[in-house]
Amino acid sequence: MVVELFLDLLSQPCRALFIFAKKNNIPFELKHVDLLKGQHMTEEFDKVNALRKVPALRDGAFTLAESTAILLYLSRKFKTPDHWYPSDLQKRARVDEYLSWQHTAIRAAGCKVYLSKVLLPLITGKPFCPEKVERAIEELNVALKQFEEKFLEDKPFIAGSEISLADLVAVVEIMQPVGAGYEIFKPRPKLAEWQGRVEEAIGKELFQEAHEQVLNAKSLSVAELVPELREQMACMLLKLIN
Numbered sequence: 001m002v003v004e005l006f007l008d009l010l011s012q013p014c015r016a017l018f019i020f021a022k023k024n025n026i027p028f029e030l031k032h033v034d035l036l037k038g039q040h041m042t043e044e045f046d047k048v049n050a051l052r053k054v055p056a057l058r059d060g061a062f063t064l065a066e067s068t069a070i071l072l073y074l075s076r077k078f079k080t081p082d083h084w085y086p087s088d089l090q091k092r093a094r095v096d097e098y099l100s101w102q103h104t105a106i107r108a109a110g111c112k113v114y115l116s117k118v119l120l121p122l123i124t125g126k127p128f129c130p131e132k133v134e135r136a137i138e139e140l141n142v143a144l145k146q147f148e149e150k151f152l153e154d155k156p157f158i159a160g161s162e163i164s165l166a167d168l169v170a171v172v173e174i175m176q177p178v179g180a181g182y183e184i185f186k187p188r189p190k191l192a193e194w195q196g197r198v199e200e201a202i203g204k205e206l207f208q209e210a211h212e213q214v215l216n217a218k219s220l221s222v223a224e225l226v227p228e229l230r231e232q233m234a235c236m237l238l239k240l241i242n
């Protein structure tokens with residue numbers, strides 16, 4: 001029985017897992033959990049991840065939540081090439097450092113841009129609030145400056161000369177505000193060059209496949225989201241962006 005991955009490619013951590021599994025030829029069954037249909041809120045999905053969030057993994061009777069834990073589980077189980085999570089003590093520490101930092105920095109700010117500009121208007125049917133989007137962009141700009149100066153410096157990749165889990169996790173988060181129409185790369189040549197290297201290391205086709213949905217906001221629909229769930233999701237999003 002192959003590993004089952006519960007994903008929605010609209011979600012950044014899900015894209016990281018999808019790319020990682022495909023790039024490393026890890027055999028897996030993709031279980032699509034459609035966030036915009038509220039499929040993560042069902043009793044059925046609750047048995048896989050009681051946190052009711054994607055991504056999640058099931059390997060036989062074993063279930064696992066949290067993308068970092070899942071990436072590490074897959075890298076160990078399938079003994080993926082060393083560069084993803086280097087055995088060298090200090091290179092590995094660089095990856096750990098980035099994975100620890102990113103949740104409250106790039107991820108938090110990039111999410112706010114996407115949620116306030118794309119998802120909340122889609123769910124409520126109301127236009128986005130320009131002040132909220134502006135505030136989120138300011139937060140994101142601070143995080144991106146820290147990313148370039150502290151984490152990337154003048155290296156090709158975060159842990160040195162090869163792509164690692166840190167770059168993968170970073171790139172999927174950085175693409176989320178791009179999906180909201182925010183021009184991230186033009187004013188940041190260093191970031192743009194890094195993104196190009198990461199995309200090349202992953203493979204352009206796989207990168208595009210993973211990002212197709214998030215880069216096409218017009219294709220999103222909440223027509224199948226029942227009113228109670230719509231209400232719950234709107235409240236949750238408002239809390240997240242405030």
Ligand SMILES: N[C@@H](CCC(=O)N[C@@H](CS)C(=O)NCC(=O)O)C(=O)O
Pocket residue numbers: 011012013035040052053054055065066067068236
């Ligand atoms: N720390 C978690 C974050 C998971 C997460 O926030 N997933 C979002 C999609 S990106 C989700 O499922 N949201 C649905 C909800 O919170 O109701 C991870 O890295 O896996």
